[in-house]
Amino acid sequence: MQSSSALPVRQGVLYVALAATAWGTGGAVAAELYDVGExxxxxxxxxxxxxxxxxxxxxxxxxxxxxxxTALSLRATFAANPQRALITGFGLAVYQTAYFASVQQAGLTVATVVTLGSGPVLITVGARLTLDERTGVAGTAAVASGVSGLVLLMGGADGSTGPAPLLGIGYALLSAAGYAGVTLLGRFSGRENGGSAFESTVIGFAVGTVCLLPMALLEGPLPDMERPAWALALILYLGAAPTALAYTLFFAGLGAVRATTASVVALVEPLTAAVIGILVFDERLNAIVLTGTVLLLLAVLFLAADEGGGQVAFRRASAPRADQDQHQPRPAMLTKD
Known part of the structure; x- marks a missing residue:
């Protein structure tokens, strides 16, 4: 089934890649906020x-x-499918918070490998079962290349083990499950009503904020005010680039690309983090990390090209022949608004 989104496929891939790039900056900002805000x-x-x-x-x-x-109201968007809005908001809160908890307990390397490495696998299985998205040989190889590149990228970098690795791995798997659920639901939403991606994002974050509030109150929500200007700047950036902008682009892109493709393109996030490490923290790439980086980029570029080619092939296969138009009656077509 062809997506009802009017967004071109390649532009959808670009949106997901830009969102992942913004996410890649969020980890460094959050780490700084931990130190500044305590x-x-x-x-x-x-x-x-x-x-x-x-x-x-x-x-x-x-x-x-x-x-x-033309712009939909938040009330109308929520009323159209309140269950979808609640699940999306809850999933956003779970997978982001669980990932941060995993970093604390298992260390950055283990948390990132388990979360982002298992995410594409869960999404591929979920997309096959719930969205009937078939992954061919090329798609499977691209997913394997992306995951392998991620493992090499994170495994070759320096990292420390956290105080409770098994608990951290559990948090990482919970984060991956939440990410897979939100991605699949976003893809389904894009098919059914691609024009409401922005409004759905707003509602999702409203629900997520409500879900996080009681737990934040128990943990202690107020940051340390010894450096209030810097802490405020970090919070504003974290809410603007890797949150408001990134998720708007991400959910818009999901209306045009397959869920499996989006999951692999989103692996640009750790690549961005590695680039920040080189430019800002003067880290050096060894052979293992460099190989993983190349595999990641190849997977992203291959999937982007494969997605566009598949869309062209679909349109060619679906186009009626001239003789059929002239000599045969056209069957009734079902459309979605």
Whole structure:
């Protein structure tokens, strides 16, 4: 089935890649916020959600004022499918917070490998079972290349083991499951109603903020105020680039690309983090990390090309022949609004 989204496939891939790039900067900002603000992972996620929600609401008001007849209201979007909105918001809160908790317990390397390495596998299986997305030989090889590159990239980098590795791995698997659920649900939403991706993102973050609030209150939500200007700047950036902007692009892109493709393109996130490490922290790439980086880029580029080629092939196969148009009646076609 062809997606109902009007977004071109290659542009959808670009949107997902840009979102993953912004996510790649979020880890460094969050780590700095831990040191400056001295708060835990739940509170960091809460402030990220709250700030991102405020920016998304402001953008929504601008959209509504400029396009009052076409921009959907948040109430209408939520009423169209409240269960989808609640699940998306809860999934966003779970997978982001669980990943931060995994980093604390198992260390950055183990947490990243388990979370991002198992995510594409869970999404591939879920897409086959729930969305009937078939992964051919090329797609399977691309997923394997991306995951292998990620393992090499993270395994070759220096990393420390956390205080409770088994607990951390459990958090990472929970994070991957939440990420897979949100990705699959976003893909389904894009098929059914691609025009409401932005409004759905706003509602998802509103639900996630409410879910995180009680846990943040228990953990201690207020950051240390010894450096208030720097802490505020970090929170604002965390809510703007890797949250409001990134998730808007991500959910918009999911309306045009397959869930499995999006999951592999999103592996650009650790690549971005590695580049930041080289430029900012003067880290050096060894042969293992360099090989993993190449495999990651090849997987992303191959899937982008394969996605566009598959869409062209679909249109050619679906185009009626001239003699059929002239001599045979056209069957009734089912369309989705």
């Amino acid at each position: 708060i835990g992972p739940i509170s960091v996620s809460f402030w990220r959600f709250l700030t991102g929600l405020g920016l998304l609401l402001a953008a929504h008001l601008v959209r509504r004022s400029r396009r009052p007849k």
